[in-house]
Amino acid sequence: MAQKKKKEPTPRDLEKIRIAQSLGLGDRLRAEGWGGLTARETGRIGALMSRKRPQ
Numbered sequence: 843m844a845q846k847k848k849k850e851p852t853p854r855d856l857e858k859i860r861i862a863q864s865l866g867l868g869d870r871l872r873a874e875g876w877g878g879l880t881a882r883e884t885g886r887i888g889a890l891m892s893r894k895r896p897q
Contacts, residue, residue: 854891861890 851859862871862879865886870878879887 857891857894858887861887 859868859871862868862883865883867879867883867887876884
């Protein structure tokens with residue numbers, strides 16, 4: 843079975859991870875991946891990201 847090639851994280855990916863860590867979700871994110879977070883948690887991360895996006 844072929845393995846997936848790991849892609850380099852983009853600055854946007856790094857920002858998502860930083861926000862998740864600031865919300866106390868970093869350990870669970872590392873252990874379970876993005877699929878391990880609830881819709882409410884990922885929505886909160888998205889809201890904080892859109893708030894930081896330049897107008």
